[in-house]
Amino acid sequence: MNGTITPNSLHFERHHSGIPNIDPAQHHLTIFGMVERPLTFDYNDLLRYPMQSRVLFLECSGNSYQNTAPQAADMTCGELNGLVSSAEWTGVPLHYLLDEAGVKPSASWVIAEGADASGNNRSVPLSLALQDTMIALYQNGEPLRPAHGYPIRLLVPGCEGNLSIKWLRSLKLLDQAAHTREETSKYSDLMRDGVAGQFSLKMEVKSLITSPSGKMKLPEQGIYEISGLAWSGMGAIRGVEVSADSGATWSEAELQSEAGIYRAVRFRIPWRWTGQPAVLQSRALDSNGNLQPTRSDALRGHAPGLVYHYNGIQSWLVNEQGQVRNHYA
Structure with missing residues (x-):
């Protein structure tokens, strides 16, 4: 899709x-x-x-x-998210x-x-x-x-x-x-x-890369489009950044669809895979200044076994063979 x-x-x-x-x-x-x-x-x-x-x-x-x-x-991305x-x-x-x-x-x-x-x-x-x-x-x-x-x-x-x-x-x-x-x-x-x-009703700012994502495989080295979705119950999506090095550096992605209050948007950015391992991540920012947290920040303060309102950054590990799997950065 x-x-x-x-x-x-x-x-x-x-x-x-x-x-x-x-x-x-x-x-x-x-x-x-x-x-x-x-x-x-x-x-x-x-x-x-x-x-x-x-x-x-x-x-x-x-x-x-x-x-x-x-x-x-x-x-897969769908099974997880x-x-x-x-x-x-x-x-x-x-x-x-x-x-x-x-x-x-x-x-x-x-x-x-x-x-x-x-x-x-x-x-x-x-x-x-x-x-x-x-x-x-x-x-x-x-x-x-x-x-x-x-x-x-x-x-x-x-x-x-x-x-x-x-x-x-x-x-x-x-x-x-x-x-x-x-x-x-x-x-x-x-x-x-x-x-x-109780009553933490609003869904917080969130994004995820849908391609490449879990259980996919990159067939060869070259340029690929990183694409995904972002949304927020706290405002409209203002921007999405993407990292290919586990969050060490970030680049602004293009918003492919119109942003608006409570609307999901699709983002995209080109990326060259050289055959080296990479960790792909995205983080979203909404119109009220809410920035998507890291996994550790999203879990901080919660009891083990948290199952509701998790919005931590999703990480995908691309190995040297081009196989993509879920990863904790």
Whole structure:
């Protein structure tokens, strides 16, 4: 693949209790709790509201967790880092529905719940819900597929994927977080001092080289294009640097696609391989000055076994035979 848009059939999937078989004619979205007017919408109701389309990345908070293990796993780029995708999402800005319901001044959280077997739910800060969050109905121009939340899903740009509840059936306004199973036993950040942090929702600046990458082989010496992807939930990508000497020196890569808030971009740079071992790395910088950290910096302070929000620099070792494998620099 090239570019930045992921075809729907290849978009990563993560399910907590399988994929429900939902009849859109029987499915409803209810907004209740700390609102002036509890509301219920069916699928056709939502189709009548003004919609917007945005190209956005979506990343599982557990993406790249294999790179937190003590030994570097000999895996492909997709196997290590494949729980991120980009699509054009179309739907109704959530603030339209919340404005209509009349959110009470004391409300500060929205508890979103899905219609899967687990009733998967998450607490979303009201400030996020009123900004860029949408009720997504379409993905890359077609109605959502069942695996991606048909008929409707929440989409919270820039945040960990589990916050974007699929098969959305209710939004409850509260004055506090619900501390559900999915934000206590899971999706929390255990630190070395034994304290677990919660609601680290934004995905931090990140990049990775997709070619050359794990388990590929360079057939001969010569000029190759180093290409990859960069994204950030903290801003727009401002630049990407690439190193072929394990971070000793860096060169600015060209951004092949348009940068924007919560948009993944593809970068590229030519590189001459002379047959000597090389360690390829990329690091991204976003519009708020966040620089992608080294692996050691990304792991600092976290308890062993960190599995969420890892965004350390990905390193690929090219050996003298041109074989590429995952590497800890």
